[in-house]
Amino acid sequence: MESLTPTLGTSPMAIEPLAPESIADHGHQPRVRLATDRPMPLDCGVTLSDFPVAYQTYGSLNADRSNAILLCHALTGDQYVIGGNPVTGKPGWWEIMVGPGRPIDTDRFFVICSNVLGGCMGTIGPMDIDPATGRPYGIHFPVITIGDMVRAQKLLVEHLGIERLFCVIGGSMGGMQALQWVTSYPESVFAAMPIATAPRHSAQNIAFGEVGRQAIMADPEWCGGDYVSLGRRPEAGLAVARMAAHVTYLSETALHRKFGRNLQDRPAFTYGFDADFQVESYLRYQGSAFVDRFDANSYLYITRAMDYFDLAAEHGGVLSRAFLHKGQTTPVRFCVISFSSDWLFPTTVSREIVHALNAVAANVSFVEVTTDKGHDAFLLDEPELHQVMHGFLDGCAAHRGLPRRRWAPR
Amino acid sequence: MTQRWEPTPGAVRDPARPARSGESLIRADLKLIADMIEPGARVLDVGCGDGTLLAHLVHTKGVDGRGLELSMDGVKFCVNHGLSVIQGDADTDLKDYPSDAFDYVILSQTLQAMRAPRDVLLDLVRIGRRAVVSLPNFGNWRIRLWLLAMGRMPVTQRLGYQWWNTPNIHLCTITDFVTLCREVGIRIEDTVILDRSDRIRGHGAGAVSNLIAEQAVFMLRRC
Numbered sequence: 001m002e003s004l005t006p007t008l009g010t011s012p013m014a015i016e017p018l019a020p021e022s023i024a025d026h027g028h029q030p031r032v033r034l035a036t037d038r039p040m041p042l043d044c045g046v047t048l049s050d051f052p053v054a055y056q057t058y059g060s061l062n063a064d065r066s067n068a069i070l071l072c073h074a075l076t077g078d079q080y081v082i083g084g085n086p087v088t089g090k091p092g093w094w095e096i097m098v099g100p101g102r103p104i105d106t107d108r109f110f111v112i113c114s115n116v117l118g119g120c121m122g123t124i125g126p127m128d129i130d131p132a133t134g135r136p137y138g139i140h141f142p143v144i145t146i147g148d149m150v151r152a153q154k155l156l157v158e159h160l161g162i163e164r165l166f167c168v169i170g171g172s173m174g175g176m177q178a179l180q181w182v183t184s185y186p187e188s189v190f191a192a193m194p195i196a197t198a199p200r201h202s203a204q205n206i207a208f209g210e211v212g213r214q215a216i217m218a219d220p221e222w223c224g225g226d227y228v229s230l231g232r233r234p235e236a237g238l239a240v241a242r243m244a245a246h247v248t249y250l251s252e253t254a255l256h257r258k259f260g261r262n263l264q265d266r267p268a269f270t271y272g273f274d275a276d277f278q279v280e281s282y283l284r285y286q287g288s289a290f291v292d293r294f295d296a297n298s299y300l301y302i303t304r305a306m307d308y309f310d311l312a313a314e315h316g317g318v319l320s321r322a323f324l325h326k327g328q329t330t331p332v333r334f335c336v337i338s339f340s341s342d343w344l345f346p347t348t349v350s351r352e353i354v355h356a357l358n359a360v361a362a363n364v365s366f367v368e369v370t371t372d373k374g375h376d377a378f379l380l381d382e383p384e385l386h387q388v389m390h391g392f393l394d395g396c397a398a399h400r401g402l403p404r405r406r407w408a409p410r
Numbered sequence: 411m412t413q414r415w416e417p418t419p420g421a422v423r424d425p426a427r428p429a430r431s432g433e434s435l436i437r438a439d440l441k442l443i444a445d446m447i448e449p450g451a452r453v454l455d456v457g458c459g460d461g462t463l464l465a466h467l468v469h470t471k472g473v474d475g476r477g478l479e480l481s482m483d484g485v486k487f488c489v490n491h492g493l494s495v496i497q498g499d500a501d502t503d504l505k506d507y508p509s510d511a512f513d514y515v516i517l518s519q520t521l522q523a524m525r526a527p528r529d530v531l532l533d534l535v536r537i538g539r540r541a542v543v544s545l546p547n548f549g550n551w552r553i554r555l556w557l558l559a560m561g562r563m564p565v566t567q568r569l570g571y572q573w574w575n576t577p578n579i580h581l582c583t584i585t586d587f588v589t590l591c592r593e594v595g596i597r598i599e600d601t602v603i604l605d606r607s608d609r610i611r612g613h614g615a616g617a618v619s620n621l622i623a624e625q626a627v628f629m630l631r632r633c
Contacts, residue, residue, distance in 0.1 A: 358507050361511035388489050
């Protein structure tokens with residue numbers, strides 16, 4: 001493993017050459033091979049070694065390496081937080097929150113985001129070649145968990161020469177990773193911000209995940225998961241999975257406000273199964289845009305990882321025990337955030353996290369942001385979220401001995 | 411378009427602004443409470459409002475301070491200014507906290523608004539090694555006189571509500587409070603009484619205090 005000389009900043013670091021057979025290589029740079037000296041154990045019982053993780057960094061690491069923020073992306077997110085996404089040609093997923101002068105200020109903080117294990121944006125996943133067979137893993141890729149994703153992120157953070165992250169921030173599945181970070185590596189995290197997330201995936205959410213997976217597997221193009229070797233793509237199934245999931249990210253109010261019962265470019269019903277309604281047209285667009293950037297098997301694996309997530313189960317069924325470190329209260333400072341109209345990860349579930357943190361007298365802030373935009377609100381322009389983000393990070397910066405800065409909302 | 415967040419009416423001061431020496435930034439009763447807290451202590455402020463007292467304690471006494479606040483506007487104001495505050499209801503959420511988690515638990519001018527003040531009080535002295543509780547004194551002579559003369563529920567500067575819209579559903583006198591503490595096994599280590607102008611008028615919870623005090627601040631611990 002190469003050593004890191006802080007030529008960090010926005011310029012990509014030098015990385016090792018990639019295995020030429022890797023089909024997941026869309027030129028995602030930088031990319032590093034991890035677990036080269038020692039295999040990384042997975043929760044399912046097998047190990048992974050010498051595997052690629054693709055990531056992006058923004059801002060500069062300070063001299064004592066104390067200003068690093070790890071962003072954990074959600075189910076269908078990726079490492080391209082700001083500055084555009086080379087695959088989609090669209091802006092990054094958190095342009096509104098991250099950047100110079102933004103609440104996660106890249107003039108102050110060194111921001112890291114890596115593609116999750118099992119993903120399809122340069123980190124090892126089911127599209128990659130199985131060295132044992134010389135063919136893409138497909139569904140022979142080991143089933144991964146949120147814990148495995150975080151284990152890989154820890155290796156990356158160590159590779160970057162960072163002993164202790166200033167903050168781990170994530171929404172939705174990213175929030176699960178943030179929670180996993182503080183329980184797996186409490187000494188390596190100063191603060192954590194789990195947003196619109198849960199300490200375990202609910203039965204309802206597992207059910208939604210299963211609908212998506214069944215849609216993919218029912219597509220004849222899926223070919224038992226071997227579609228990559230056969231040169232086929234289960235686009236219809238993946239699009240349906242995305243459409244079903246996308247509805248859960250919104251709220252009835254937001255859907256009604258955006259579309260109502262408006263018709264799509266037509267004066268009256270067609271009495272057929274065309275997309276008569278604007279909301280149908282919108283969902284079809286969401287589905288078709290998604291298949292251009294996402295791998296169906298990755299979708300199976302990553303939704304499965306969320307299904308398996310249950311932080312309390314790892315700690316004898318008592319969630320608060322997840323926040324004990326060597327029998328003492330976790331040293332991590334928390335800010336838990338929920339959105340009033342989020343029915344996928346509702347406020348009641350965030351409160352469970354807060355109650356568990358209170359039960360060990362952990363340092364925690366909790367805010368429910370009032371919005372009608374549903375679960376996806378964390379990705380949108382929500383001034384209250386931005387103010388809380390800034391306030392929490394600035395307060396933590398003071399406690400960490402980092403310079404503070406006043407911030408004016410845009 | 412994004413607008414700058416404005417504090418709620420009544421949130422008069424930026425809690426993040428550190429107090430300068432000699433500058434009186436907080437109400438006298440809050441200052442009195444602050445003076446009772448040891449520097450560097452672990453403190454939970456229950457009903458912390460806009461975080462005035464909590465910020466004062468964090469900035470001037472270096473306490474490890476947390477807050478619990480019912481109003482989401484208050485919580486957002488606090489968190490936006492770097493304080494560790496959660497939204498919650500003291501009537502239901504104090505039971506989550508482990509025993510002896512804090513050196514001090516503060517309940518300022520809030521006990522009378524609780525649904526179950528006795529249970530809240532017991533939780534305060536369980537969670538904290540000490541509890542600091544301040545109360546308006548319903549035994550004050552002006553209130554007694556008002557009721558005697560007018561035959562109506564008193565509306566004073568401090569208790570400025572009509573009977574039908576008051577959040578203060580469990581008002582008591584100093585004597586009532588002392589009696590409750592005795593009954594539930596809570597030791598009162600100190601009682602400071604304050605007059606109408608929030609000036610300290612003395613210590614003690616006797617009959618005279620009960621007559622002249624507008625409010626009282628108690629330092630409590632479980633026996």
